[in-house]
Amino acid sequence: MNGIHDLGGMHGMGPVDPEPNEPVFHEVWERRMFGVMMATFAGGYYNVDEFRHGIERMDPAEYLHSSYYEHWLHTVEANLIEKGIIKREDLEAKWAQVAKGAS
Amino acid sequence: MAVLTKEMVSGLVKTGASCRVDYAFTPRFQAGDPVLVRNIHPTGHTRLPRYVRGKRAVVAQDYGVFVFPDTSAHGKGEKPQHVYSVGFTARELWGPQASDRDTLHLDLWDDYLDPVRSSS
Numbered sequence: 658m659n660g661i662h663d664l665g666g667m668h669g670m671g672p673v674d675p676e677p678n679e680p681v682f683h684e685v686w687e688r689r690m691f692g693v694m695m696a697t698f699a700g701g702y703y704n705v706d707e708f709r710h711g712i713e714r715m716d717p718a719e720y721l722h723s724s725y726y727e728h729w730l731h732t733v734e735a736n737l738i739e740k741g742i743i744k745r746e747d748l749e750a751k752w753a754q755v756a757k758g759a760s
Numbered sequence: 761m762a763v764l765t766k767e768m769v770s771g772l773v774k775t776g777a778s779c780r781v782d783y784a785f786t787p788r789f790q791a792g793d794p795v796l797v798r799n800i801h802p803t804g805h806t807r808l809p810r811y812v813r814g815k816r817a818v819v820a821q822d823y824g825v826f827v828f829p830d831t832s833a834h835g836k837g838e839k840p841q842h843v844y845s846v847g848f849t850a851r852e853l854w855g856p857q858a859s860d861r862d863t864l865h866l867d868l869w870d871d872y873l874d875p876v877r878s879s880s
């Protein structure tokens with residue numbers, strides 16, 4: 658698909674600015690996200706191409722505003738919902754609970 | 761349902777899961793062959809970037825046979841095919857103002873390429 662992910666040749670994105678001594682994970686949740694991806698991928702819930710396509714199908718503005726592991730979270734959620742492993746309403750209920758400060 | 765075991769983690773993290781397919785058949789192109797990248801705009805998943813569509817290139821290397829992402833992403837099977845390292849000149853991609861020394865190589869699936877006849 659001709660989506661926002663296909664950035665090759667685009668101007669205005671600023672310089673590539675690598676962070677010195679960049680850690681593998683910047684936040685604890687990113688480490689957890691990595692584990693969730695590995696477990697669900699090895700579980701056979703989606704293949705690598707379905708994983709990538711889930712990121713491509715993000716809302717373009719959200720795609721540009723979100724980080725690498727947020728993209729992972731988005732596609733894992735989308736794939737698990739589409740494969741019937743989790744229900745969208747259950748996920749949204751959990752998000753609402755988290756937003757209220759409960760764990 | 762498969763489960764991620766402790767023993768699997770190290771390999772998976774180090775190398776990822778390979779999409780190489782053990783399926784030998786004759787490649788359509790050889791190193792040195794001129795090719796024309798297809799100008800296609802699939803609405804589903806593809807690994808073919810927009811900026812190389814319709815551009816001329818030369819095959820640099822044949823990597824072997826791999827799963828085709830454009831079908832695999834949509835439950836339409838592996839459609840195994842050769843993947844090649846394909847070289848473009850910067851000027852072919854970005855026009856006469858680009859450097860005449862720079863080149864770019866992309867890994868492209870057989871289905872993205874058309875042969876260029878020597879007469880053309």
